[in-house]
Amino acid sequence: MPEIQFTLNGERRTVNIEANDILLDVLRDKLGIKSPKCGCDRGDCGACAVLLNGKSVRSCLIFAIEVNEQEITTLEGISKNELSPLQQAFINNNSFQCGYCAPGIIITATELLNKNPHPTREEVKENLSGNLCRCTGYIPIIEAVLEASKRGKNE
Amino acid sequence: MPVIQGFEYFKPKTLNEALHLLSNNRGQASILAGGTDIVVQFKEDLITSKALIDIKGITELSKIEIKEDKLFIGACVTFTDLIESELIKNKFPIIWEASKTVGSVGIRNRATMVGNICSAVPSADSAPALLVYEALVILKNKDGERLVPISDWFIAPKKTGIQKDEIVVGILIHIPKKKYACCYEKLSRYEGEDLAQAGIGILAFEDHYYRIAFCAVGPIPTRAPKLEQFLNGKKITSPIIEEAKKILLEEITPITDIRSSRKYRIHMVKLMFERGLKKVISRLEGGKDA
Amino acid sequence: MNKLKYVGHPVTRIDSLEKVTGSAQFVDDIDFGPNLLYAEIIESTFAHAIIKNIETSSAERVPDVVKVFTGKDFPYKFGLYMKDRFIFAQDRVRFIGEQVAAVVARNPKAAKIAAKLVKVEYEPLPEVLDQMEALKEDSILIHPDLGDYPHVPWFFPKANTNVAHWRKTRRGNIEKGFEEADVILEDTYTVPRYSHCAIETHVAVGKFDYSGRLTVWASSQSPNVQRNLFSEALSPLGLSHKDIRVITPHVGGGFGGKAGVTMEIMVAAIATKLKGNSVKIRWTREQEFYNTYQRLGVIAKITLGAKKDGTITALDHKLYWDAGAYVEYGANVVNAVGLSATGPYRIANISIDSACVYTNLPPGGPYRGFGYSEFLFGLESHIDRVAKKLGIEPVLFRRINAIKEGDTLAYGAKMNANGLLQAIEKVSKEIKWYEGKIESEDPVKVIGKGFSIFWKAPAMPPNASSSAFLKFNEDASINILVSGMDIGQGYLTVMAQIAAEILSIPPSRIRVERPDTDRNPYEWQTVASHVTWSCGNAVKKAALDAREQIYDLIERTHYLDRDTIYLEDEKVKSRTKPDFELALKDFVINGIQVEDGTFKGGPITGRGTFMPEFTSTDADPETSQGGHPNVHYTVGAAAVILQIDKETGKMKVLKVVEAVDAGKAINPDLVKGQVTGGLMQGLATVLYEDMRFDNKGKMLNPNFTDYKIPTSMDIPDEIVPIIIEVPQPDGPFGARGIGEHTMLPAAPMIANAIEDALGIRIKSMPITAEKVALAILKKGEK
Known part of the structure; x- marks a missing residue:
């Protein structure tokens, strides 16, 4: 092995x-x-x-x-220290419902904000389009990413 | 959890090493780059291999570079690499455009353009772009190298001109000398990630010469020689487009499948041709997209 | 009454932190140790066949295989409303993908390899894939023993046919109603099957320990139903309810698909034969598509008559459901529609036939909306068309006939308080309904508007109930035990808010525990959008119970009249003695010390139960008159602005507005979340999703590559949720359910907007870009 x-x-x-x-x-x-x-x-x-x-x-x-x-x-690695602005924004916006897609979405959004700290709404939508969520209709998730992007670095 | 047959994994550092591994495991080895297609094929038992040769350790295969008058895209170049390349965006816009329609970020971070043409599904998004650039596929075995024009590359659905002892090391594209504009139009069921139900690549030179290629409307992606011949030398007008749409139908053999009906594919290809051609002409004239 | 402090506020979900840190534990995340076994299921490759023989010996010889099970090991029937299923197929298979046998092994790879070695010999039978075919007199019978199946008293199966249930509702005089009509329109609408597509697939783990107790961890909306059905099905083993424990941790989406019992029955059964081990089954995405419940397909024939003044005089609604191979749950969808297929209209003369027809396709079952989305597609399309024929503006036509409080329902009971007219008015205003057509700036595109109203009642047994325990901790934080499931809708947060309001303790200081049937009190199931209402009542009662105990104790120890004391900010306060203040944490566990040094009181624990006591299914089977099957209806309205590319058929939702009458929105943010998510799910059923089967009954697109659920790029440009609050008299703080309802208007309003924009009426779902484009082409050819 x-x-x-x-x-x-x-x-x-x-x-x-x-x-x-x-x-x-x-x-x-x-x-x-x-x-x-x-x-x-x-x-x-x-x-x-x-x-x-x-x-x-x-x-x-x-x-x-x-x-x-x-x-x-x-996501375990991201959660080791204090909440990232992105995680906090997801909480503030009641973004997730069942939460099963949440780890994948947080990973994808973290990559986006690291690469592009101030994305447009269209860029957020485009970047998240590979993460399926059946519960939320995505809007509260997109709102949270945009909110976090106004707060600075996400690790 | 799917069961994947056991195999031995190799991660060579040089191309030579990879070619020898391939030769030693004759016919029993698979090449792994991004893995987004091949891992699914392993899971679905569509392929079995005794050896898996991961070529991501071969640094030269990750290059996007201009060599003399040609663009080289290495076998390990991902769609994200292409999208993030200023060179591609500025000089090879249709490659950039087509790359953006592939999968989603998480797929594009891994999936390679060479992998896309090696999987050779009829809907390969890379194919129309490469066909209109008259790209060459660079193949190597331990005895040497050969170049296959992309138009000869696709043989049948999921079947290419590769030999069992060969590795595709990259793609070569001649930089067009004349001024041109191009676009890739893709039909999908919605805005999000989807496979092409029809795709068309259009390239127009300023002297009214045209290259047009399709995917997902026949068993393999192809150029449209009759259509090109008809258009060549002509300035695009509405009657020309109408005439061209009729010829276009002779170039494609769309089928009805779960993703789309033949009827809709035909309807859409004609429309995408018209819209794409107008867009390209507009781009050529320095205008905005129609 | 005091201003509400927690109820009615957009409180942050109490489970947020778990979800954004990856801490939320789903069934598949639990470690079961080295004794965990994996079961791989052998599935029917025929839609209809007799099982001649099953050869398991080669599979049994594979290393690490523990045992192979077939139907012979478990000759037990199960089902929620009708016992028509077996744990594994017995002598006959009835759909492609049906479980025939299971290989259990020490590791998943061995199970998978061995499963391929199980050889099943079939004798194929003709398959019936279409409900209209199955209804024919000469159709082959899918369940020859239907006449012997046990079922609830409100089902009427017809022995020696493929009709598993036929709900008839008759009111007034239908012939007379049509005679009175100035306009009569008859047409047929078709809705195919759909899949729930929770991102977490079904997964269950069963363990039967050496003492003979069965524990099942399941991704489920229905822990108590599961326990009950396990107990019933496995009763030959002598398992009592107390010896069966169902634990349901976080669930990765339900939408009805994880209600009742489906694949979980297999782990429960298998575990009983493998004492001491845990056995896991996790459905693949493919299995999730073809061997859980699917939403039923329906062909609906509607005849509607109306007078020139706009009064609807008669409705004849015939619905033929493709219910699939087993209908133990799905038949109740058919039943619910049979009682409510008038839609939210006041109609004097009614005839509804809702027929549950067996077919050789996967079992139909509960899906968000429970049949209402399906019949509303036809009915709300039809309403627009009848209005047009009458020359009455369609929203006005709806207003004229909209049902009001006190109007008589199809089955004879009275309509509850509701804000339907308010909803219609607010939606019309927000969407600028009366401000005329919107012209597209792009000549290739056209813009249309569509409207739809909706209603839905919970479909439940008449005595479905909820209960709650509430316990204080030393620091006056609270744990509440309930057995409803938070399937994402925010139920746990809402329960915390209700208790918070009564006890004046912030929701953040309340933990609401996920179900464990050993510990948490009874809940029927988390379906029917009823838990806010039903379990909310139970939690409210539990909180009141606790508060009464607190007041008792204060009365006893501080001699304060209970009418003068109140709770505020985790303290007991007095209206008459402003300086009196006693922190809850000082006594809710350890009691209050009195003058003689002794302590009075003890741990404060509340208990609450709720069961509607006015419902009954006892009615005339020929007319459905006489009973009171539904507790109440939730109503609403919605409208859409849709842009259509006249050449490609591609559609874009520019704006959608939806108003829903929540009675009282306990948490407006979560209600809005339901509107956004529900609308998107509804829009997906009309615009993108399309379940395909071949002519042998095999599903062709059991994956997200070809069953297209929307991505973040496929959402409307703008969604405007509107909350209406006409209180539900028997709801907690006036609340009633809204979860399923949010998706109901999506399909018909799209169809109506398409007609508005293009003059084309499409009568079958889905309405994909391709369908629209081809319809435009066809129209052009004429």
């Missing part, structure tokens, strides 16, 4: 895997990182989004072995 090492939420982690193990399953089942969710298992829904070297990716479409020596951030 190959062993991989990578940085997970700022911490160096080592884990034994099979070459055909999917990153999402390894994070959830072998490393106890439960915020990335499985919604479709084929890249359509975005619930499993994590940051790979700062970029949002579908952890259901990546073999765990591919992240050897790379850096992964999940």
Whole structure:
């Protein structure tokens, strides 16, 4: 069984895997990182989004072995310290309903604000379009990202 | 949880190493770049491989660069890389435009243009753009290199001109010498992420020469030679467009499937052709999009 | 009365922090340790067939496989309103995807590999995929034993047919009604099946410990129904309710799809045969599409008559439902519509037939709206058309006939207090209904407006009930135990607000616990948009109960008349003694010390239950007259401004306005959240979603690649929610439910806007860009 090492939420982690193990399953089942969710298992829904070297990716479409020596951030990593302005904005706007899509959306929006701290409404919509939410109609989520963008850096 | 057949994973640092791995695992290896298509295929048991060769460690394959009079897009260049490249945005606008229609951010951060043409689905968004640029696909095996014109690349749905011992290292595009404008029009079921139900790439030179290519309206993405021949040398007018729409129908063989009916595809391709052509002419004349 | 401090305010959700930090634990996030087993389901590949043989031996030999189960292991029926399902198919399969066997293994890969080795031999039978075919006298029978199925007394299955239930409602004299009419319009409307598409798929884990107690963790809207049905179905094993425990943590969306019992029955059953282990089933997205409930399809034939003055004189509404292979829950959708398919109109002469027809497609069941979206598509389209025929402006036509408090309902009871006319007026104003046509600046595009009104009542057994426990902690924070589910709507927050208001403790100091049937008191289920009303009443009573105990104690210990004391800011205060003040935290657990040094009181715990005591389903089966099946209706109105590209057919919602009568919006922010989300779900059913089956009954698009649910780029430019508040007399603070209702007007108002813009009436859903474009082409060809 190959062993991989990578940085997970700022911490160096080592884990034994099979070459055909999917990153999402390894994070959830072998490393106890439960915020990335499985919604479709084929890249359509975005619930499993994590940051790979700062970029949002579908952890259901990546073999765990591919992240050897790379850096992964999940919502657990973002939540370690105090709430980010983005998380606070999601609370203020009662943005989420069931919350199953929330980790993926927060990951995607975090990447957006890191790259583009003051996006337009259209840019927010475009960037979130790979994260499906069935509950909210997206509007309170978009409002929160725009609110957070007025407050400065999101880590 | 889907079951993926076991395989051995390799992450070569050089192309040579990759080609040797491929040769040693003859016919039993798959190449992994972004993985957004191939991982789904593994999950759905559509492919099995004894070896998986991850080419993301080969730095030269991540390049977007001008080599002499040609643009090189490496096999590991993602759609996000293309969208974020000023070079692409300014000099190869149809590639930029088509890249933006692929998937969503989380997919584009990973999916590559070369992967898109290797998957070779009829709806490949990259294909019309590459077809109108008359791109070349660079293939290497351990004995050498060959270039395949993109127009010869697609053979059948999900089937390309690649040999089992070859790796696509990138795409080459001649920089057009004449002034031109272009656009990619895509039919999808809504504004969000969707596969093309029809796609059309249009490139027009200022001297009234045209290149037109389609995806998702036939078994493979193709150029439209008869249509181009008809248009070439002509200034675009409404009667010309009407005439051209009739010829266009001879170039496509759309089917009815779950995503769209043949009838709607035909209707839309004609419309997208007309709207796209007008847009391109307007762009060529330095105007805004119609 | 004092001004409300918490109720009626846009309080922050009490579960926000869990959700934005990734701490919210869903079933699949719980660790069950190394003894967790995984079950892989073998599914029917035929829509209708006899099972001749199941060969399991090769699967059993796969390493790590623990056991293979088939129908023979569990010859038990189950079902909510009608027992027509088995845990695993017995001798016959009735839809593609139906569970036939299960392989249980120590790891999911082994289970999957072994499942492929289970060989099922079928003898195919002709499949019936269309309800009109299934209704024919010579149709093959999908349930030959239908006559023997146990069911609730308000269902009327017809033995030796495919009709599982037929709800008839008759009032007045329909022939006379049509005679009085100046205009009669008859037409047929078609609505296909839809999928809920919660982003979390169904998942359940069952454990049967060595002492013989069964615990099931489920992603469910219905913990108590689950426990009850597990107990019923597994009664041969002698399991009592007290020995079954259902735990429901966070649920990743429900929309009706996680109501009742579907796949969870399998883990419950399998667990009982594998003592000491936990067994998990997690549905894939594909399975979520084809083996949970789907929204029923319907073909509705409407004949409506009206007089020149705009009075509707008669409605004949016949609805034929494609209810699927099993209707244990779905038949009640059909029943609900059969009682309410008049829509929110006052009509003197009514004939409704709502027929629940078995087909060889996946089971139809509850879906947000419970049949009302489906019949309103036809009815509200038809209302526009009849108005046009009469030459009456369609919104005026609706106003003339809008049902009012005290009007007689189709089944004879009286309509409740409601703000329908207010809703119509406010929506008309906001959408500038009477300010004429909007011209598009783009010549290729046209703009139309569409209007729709709506109503819906909870469809429940007459004695569906709720209950609540409330307990104070040492610091006067509170834990409330209830068994409703927060499926995203914000139920937990609303319950906290209700208790907060009564006890004057901020909602942030109240935790409302998710269900655990061992610990939390009974709730029927979180469906029917009834928990704010029903469980809200129970929580209010529990809070009042606690407050009475506090007052008792103060009376006993401080000799203050209870009529002079009140609660404010976590303290007891007195109107007559301004200097008296006693913090709740000083006595709610440890009591109050009196002069002699002893303590009085003890932990304050409140208890509340609620059951409507005026409902009954006892009615004449031929007319539905005599009972009082529904508790009340929630009403509303909506309108849309729709832009259509005349060439591509692509549509864009420029503005949509929806007013819903919440009675009292306990949390206006959450009501607005329901309007936004519900409208979007409704718009998706009309504009994008389209469930496709091939001619053998196989679903062709069981994935988000081809079943298109909207993304953030597909939302209306502007949504304006309007809250109407005509109090519900028996609701907590006047509240009634609004959750499902928000999606009801979406489809007909789009169809009406299309007609307004293009003069084209589309009578079948969905109304995709393709359908519109082809309709425009067809019109041009004429």
